[in-house]
Every structure is written in structure tokens, then in C-alpha cells.
Amino acid sequence: MSSFMKKPNALTVLATSAVIMLPASANAFEFTLSGQVNRLIMNVDNGEKSGVVNADNSVSGTRIRVKGNGDIGNDLTAGLYYEYQLQSNPSDKVDADNLNSDGDDRFSNRNANVWVKGAFGKVTLGQGSGAADGSTEVDKSGTTVIQYTSANGDILDSMEYGDSGVAVKNVKSSFDGLGRNDNIRYDAAVGDFSIATSYGNGDKKELAAGYKMDNLEVRVAWWDETSSGDGDSGAAISASWEADNGINLTGAYSGTDASDNGADDPTNIYMKLGYKTGKSAYGIDWSETQDLGAGDASSVSVAWVYQAMAGIEVYASYRVEMLDDVDDEDDIDAVVAGARVKF
Numbered sequence: 272m273s274s275f276m277k278k279p280n281a282l283t284v285l286a287t288s289a290v291i292m293l294p295a296s297a298n299a300f301e302f303t304l305s306g307q308v309n310r311l312i313m314n315v316d317n318g319e320k321s322g323v324v325n326a327d328n329s330v331s332g333t334r335i336r337v338k339g340n341g342d343i344g345n346d347l348t349a350g351l352y353y354e355y356q357l358q359s360n361p362s363d364k365v366d367a368d369n370l371n372s373d374g375d376d377r378f379s380n381r382n383a384n385v386w387v388k389g390a391f392g393k394v395t396l397g398q399g400s401g402a403a404d405g406s407t408e409v410d411k412s413g414t415t416v417i418q419y420t421s422a423n424g425d426i427l428d429s430m431e432y433g434d435s436g437v438a439v440k441n442v443k444s445s446f447d448g449l450g451r452n453d454n455i456r457y458d459a460a461v462g463d464f465s466i467a468t469s470y471g472n473g474d475k476k477e478l479a480a481g482y483k484m485d486n487l488e489v490r491v492a493w494w495d496e497t498s499s500g501d502g503d504s505g506a507a508i509s510a511s512w513e514a515d516n517g518i519n520l521t522g523a524y525s526g527t528d529a530s531d532n533g534a535d536d537p538t539n540i541y542m543k544l545g546y547k548t549g550k551s552a553y554g555i556d557w558s559e560t561q562d563l564g565a566g567d568a569s570s571v572s573v574a575w576v577y578q579a580m581a582g583i584e585v586y587a588s589y590r591v592e593m594l595d596d597v598d599d600e601d602d603i604d605a606v607v608a609g610a611r612v613k614f
Contacts, residue, residue: 299341300350306335309416311362311609313426315370318433318601322370327358327377328609329425331416334381347389352399354382363428366438381451392459402456402467402477403448406492406507407523409481412545413552416611417586418574420509420523420541420558421445426605432594433601435565439592442568443560446505446525446539448494449475474498487512503529509541517547521556529563537563550578566596582613 309328315321327333334357340350360374384397407420417426428440454471465481479492489510496502507525526538543556552575559569572590579585585608592603 300339301341302337302339304335304337305614306333307331307611307613308333309609309611311417311607313362313365313605313607315365315427315430315603315605317367317430317603318598319431320367320370324360324362324365324370326360326362326365326374328417328611329358329361329363329428330419330422331611332356332358332361332377336382343387345389347387349385349387351385352382353384354380356381362426363424363440365427366429367431392457395456395458398451398453399456400451401449401454401471401475401494402458402469402479403492403494403507404450404477405447406479406490407445407447407509407525407539407541409488409490409509409511409523410521410543411486411488411511411513411519412521412543412554413519413547413578414545414554414574414576414586416576416584417588417607417609418543418554418556418572420539421447422572423558423570423590423592426590426607427592427603430592430603432592432597432603435594435597435601437565437594437597439568439603442564442566442594443558443570443592444537444539444563445523445541445558446507446527446537448477448479448492448505448507449496473502475502486514503527505529513547519543519545519547521545535562537561552576552578566594568592568594583610585610 309331311326311328313324334354336354338352340348343349356379358377361377364375380398382399384395384399386395410419423443429438431438452471454469456469458467463482463484467479469477475496477494481490491508493506495504497504505527509523511521513519521543523541526536528536539560541558543554545554554574557571561567570592572588574588576584576586588607590605
């Protein structure tokens, strides 16, 4: 039986959404259906095994979404946001043992929430990003479809360094808040400044602030889920600046207090130099995670992204993942090419 047959509820929602998009009265909600397909081909070598993989790019995976909003009076707007992920062979699940297989599928809710907005700000209720999600991801480079602070995990998370038994996910992290969860969230903005706070199941508390101009963006965040018994607290800051000539700089620093027995708390640092010209964007980046697992891990990549037309990007990248406790020949090398098409 196909994976789609196992998900009747999700597909029913999507089909119903398409019907909802039929013309309605002027006072009714307005709905839009959108999404994307993002596929890559990757030649990967971990020093022990190598192969060519056809995968879904988990940096920004294949998905479909429905958004709706409408004026409900009293200067208030209400809406909904539903997004479903439809990945075949996600790149972050590819490991050395299934390089030549179709791998697993990933079908899951990304967002399912309702919101109301007014002069007071915006309140969102349901499944979605916590306030600190994306706190390390400010990036003006134009290469984020294949290269950004969490790209190493989204592409090579499950790959091992040689036969060490250590995978990228065991030693690398961008420590980017608490991700998407069931929460209630509040957002507000004053001029170029914004704030956000959220509270989620499991006593997840998140707080973030941002500053955004045409050529500069900065974001800071804090989160805490220690009261759940198996969580931790952390903080992050990221910034990105772009000059008029297309040169851009991006950096992020983050960490948590997840260490045990008095060990140093794990941290991650990320830096990128980029350049935009015409329809092309180029980037070279470096990152290092310290004290997360068996040794300090670093990565370096170069990337090119071409905006063929509105909604269509093609890209290529070369990435190396390194772990200081394994031999250089067990570094993970990946040559990646792909395309993202939005609709």
C-alpha cells in the first residue's frame, strides 16, 4: 500500500481546501493554495562508502500549504495557516547504508494554526514555529535554498564520518530554538523592531526580538524547556548585512546548557561571505559546533544559486563535514545540484 493511502485525513484537508478556494462573497475569507517541490542529486563520500543519491532537499522540503484571512470587524483580521510536508527520501535521512535505495518518506504537519491580528499585534494558536525558531537563520545571501546555518544537518544529518559510528546529527547543531510545536504565540512590531513570545506544550517558553532594515537584519532569542525534565535552555543571535554592490556578510552564534557533569556547554558559530549579481547568488560559509558530542565538528561549503524566473531556482554546492576525532580521509564530502519550483 502506498504512503499516501496511509494519510487520508491530510489529503482530505488539502482537497477540501481546494474547494474552499472557489469564488466566494466579498465579505468571506480569502484563501490561497501554494507550495513547492525541491529535489536534489548528491554525490556523497564518507571515506568508507560513496554513491549518488536522488533525494528531497530537507533544507526547504517539498510541501503544500493553505492560507486564509478575512476582515472580522472592529479593525481585526483573522486567518488560518495549514502546511503539510510531502517528502520522498528526505536528504537528512540518507545514510551510508541506503545510498542506493529510495529511503523513507516523510509526511507530516508543519503548520496548523489560526490567528487574529489588530493594532495590538498578532496572536497565533496551534502547531507552528515557536518564537525562537529561526533565530540563527537571518540571511541575506540569496543562497539559503542550499546553504545556511542549519544546511549541514538538513542535507547530511544521518551520514557517518567513515566507520566511526558518529553521524553529523550527533555532533553538529545550529541550536535554533525549539522548532515547531503546539503553542500560543504573540508577535508585535514597532517601526523596524519586532518582538515575539510563545508558550508551548511541555512548558516550552520562547522569547525573541528583531531589527530589520533594507540592508541589515538582526535577531536574538532565548528559550527554556528545562521544566519538562529532559529539555534545556539556550540563546542565539544572528545578523546579516548586504552592501549596495551585492557583497553580504552573515553570522550566527548560539548555544544551550545541555551539558552534564560540569562539562562545557555546547555552542555553534556560523559565518558566511556572499555575493549577488544579476540572477545569481554565491556564498562560502564555515561553521563549528563545540562540546555537543564526540569531538568538535566543523563544516565548510561553497554554493551557487540561480533565479531562473519567479518561483524557480537552480543550485549547486560542494560541502565538507569534518570531525576532529576522526582521520581526514573520513571527512564527509558532498557535491550537490538541484532545483526548487514554487507554485
